[in-house]
Amino acid sequence: DQQVKQNSPSLSVQEGRISILNCDYTNSMFDYFLWYKKYPAEGPTFLISISSIKDKNEDGRFTVFLNKSAKHLSLHIVPSQPGDSAVYFCAASPSNDYKLSFGAGTTVTVRA
């Protein structure tokens, strides 16, 4: 049972524009959320995280928004750059465990 869902398998965006990646979760026990970026044949790289006590966290070009009532989070990348082309995974963990549940990933392609 997929507890973390990324319903858009791919996203294409023009360089300089905003990339918006969405993630939904079903487990109400999740209280910590992370975004990872992954290039082919490499391990995921941690990007940004957010705790359920916040609804927004910003780090440079990356901002994560959390809507707890909707069980939805999103990652905004602005402005998008060619080096941002990668697969982005949403992950979540509950308060009583440190295991991460991952979404299926969204492949972002930034067009020049």
Place this chain on the structure above:
Amino acid sequence: GAVVSQHPSRVICKSGTSVKIECRSLDFQATTMFWYRQFPKKSLMLMATSNEGSKATYEQGVEKDKFLINHASLTLSTLTVTSAHPEDSSFYICSARYLTSGSRETQYFGPGTRLLVL
């Protein structure tokens, strides 16, 4: 961020042989490491949690006798795929649990190991 290495990055072996993959946390101590498997165009599937000094905890459906995990030190965990078969061919990724003061922990991932069993 914290650095996690994996070795080898790629391995090709014959069916029936065993393959050992190492995962090291280079600049921090990790009491807990995780082993994942990724199938093509799929998400990361957690296989097991490796705890330093104790037995690993395996996820449902993962054969512990097939995938042997040893976490002998605070910086090293190994995954041994025993009697490998072609269906074991996959991308194996480890991660290490990293605790920072004042914030929630996260996991830092190794670069992964591509296993091909002929």
